[in-house]
Amino acid sequence: MKILSAVFSIILLGLLVFGSLGLPFIGDKNSPAAEHVSPRYIEKAYKETGSPNLVTAVLADYRSFDTLGETTVIFIAGAATILILRTTAGRKDAEGGSDE
Amino acid sequence: MNRPFGTTILDTAFRYMVPFIMVYGVYVLLHGEYSPGGGFQAGALLAIAVVLTRLVQGREAIFDMNGDTAIILAGLGTLIYAGVGVATVIWGGNFLDYATIPLDLPAKELRPLGILVIEVGVTICVMGVIIAIYDALTRKDDDI
Numbered sequence: 001m002k003i004l005s006a007v008f009s010i011i012l013l014g015l016l017v018f019g020s021l022g023l024p025f026i027g028d029k030n031s032p033a034a035e036h037v038s039p040r041y042i043e044k045a046y047k048e049t050g051s052p053n054l055v056t057a058v059l060a061d062y063r064s065f066d067t068l069g070e071t072t073v074i075f076i077a078g079a080a081t082i083l084i085l086r087t088t089a090g091r092k093d094a095e096g097g098s099d100e
Numbered sequence: 101m102n103r104p105f106g107t108t109i110l111d112t113a114f115r116y117m118v119p120f121i122m123v124y125g126v127y128v129l130l131h132g133e134y135s136p137g138g139g140f141q142a143g144a145l146l147a148i149a150v151v152l153t154r155l156v157q158g159r160e161a162i163f164d165m166n167g168d169t170a171i172i173l174a175g176l177g178t179l180i181y182a183g184v185g186v187a188t189v190i191w192g193g194n195f196l197d198y199a200t201i202p203l204d205l206p207a208k209e210l211r212p213l214g215i216l217v218i219e220v221g222v223t224i225c226v227m228g229v230i231i232a233i234y235d236a237l238t239r240k241d242d243d244i
Contacts, residue, residue: 050208051133051215059138060215064196067218068181071225075178078229082171085236 114156118163121149129223133212139219143226150227151234167235174228180221184214 024031045057059067125145132138153163185196193200198214199207 048211049215050211053133053135055136056133056138056215060218061198061211064185064215064218067222068185068196071178071181071222074229075174075225078171078174078232081233082167082236086239 110156114152118149118152121145121152125149125223129219130216132219133215139222140226142219143223144230146223147227147230147234150231154234154238165231165235167232167239170228170231170235172228174225174232177221177224177226177228180224181218184218184221188214 024033028034041054041058041062045054045062046052049057049061051057051061122145125142128137128145129139129142132142150163150165184198188197188200189195191200191202196214196218198211201210201214203210203213205213
């Protein structure tokens with residue numbers, strides 16, 4: 001069983017390395033990601049959004065719907081933390097406790 | 101002032117650090133349009149000011165925020181963000197299309213204004229969530 005999983009892991013590693021060979025290099029201007037929408041953002045972001053910071057222009061204007069989702073996720077995370085940590089279970093000695 | 105475990109060094113460092121952290125947080129929020137920064141970072145900075153106060157001064161902190169208030173603030177921040185989106189639809193544009201804000205300004209100035217409003221919403225949300233999580237982690241059993 002151990003040999004089988006080891007063989008499977010090695011096969012998977014080989015597949016992943018083989019797949020990663022087909023990826024474009026970082027900063028390759030001929031890669032698909034850099035040809036389609038990136039040049040348009042770089043050329044027209046200031047004209048269209050009025051924000052000189054390209055990151056802000058993309059984050060809060062072009063993709064503001066995405067940022068709305070991020071904000072909602074953060075809020076849900078906080079609400080879930082409170083819901084989990086503030087349960088009343090397991091607080092048997094709450095009555096006897098005094099404040100230092 | 102009653103400080104349970106604050107020493108002079110802690111207290112002095114806290115007095116110098118917290119105001120600057122808060123001012124820097126507001127600066128990061130308002131200047132995020134021109135320089136690296138924005139709502140998420142500003143919210144973390146503002147929350148750290150409150151958390152630091154709680155860390156240094158303990159439960160008798162002079163500058164405190166209740167966990168309930170914090171999570172309500174977080175929801176309010178998310179509501180501001182979503183409200184801007186709904187409002188732009190009502191004003192006859194696409195969702196979150198800031199150019200439809202009915203102010204007498206060119207679109208080039210309206211869009212940064214809309215970005216600033218949603219960044220304020222993000223800041224309030226992140227600040228509230230961090231404070232609420234810290235409060236939930238450190239709260240005692242008997243004050244629920």
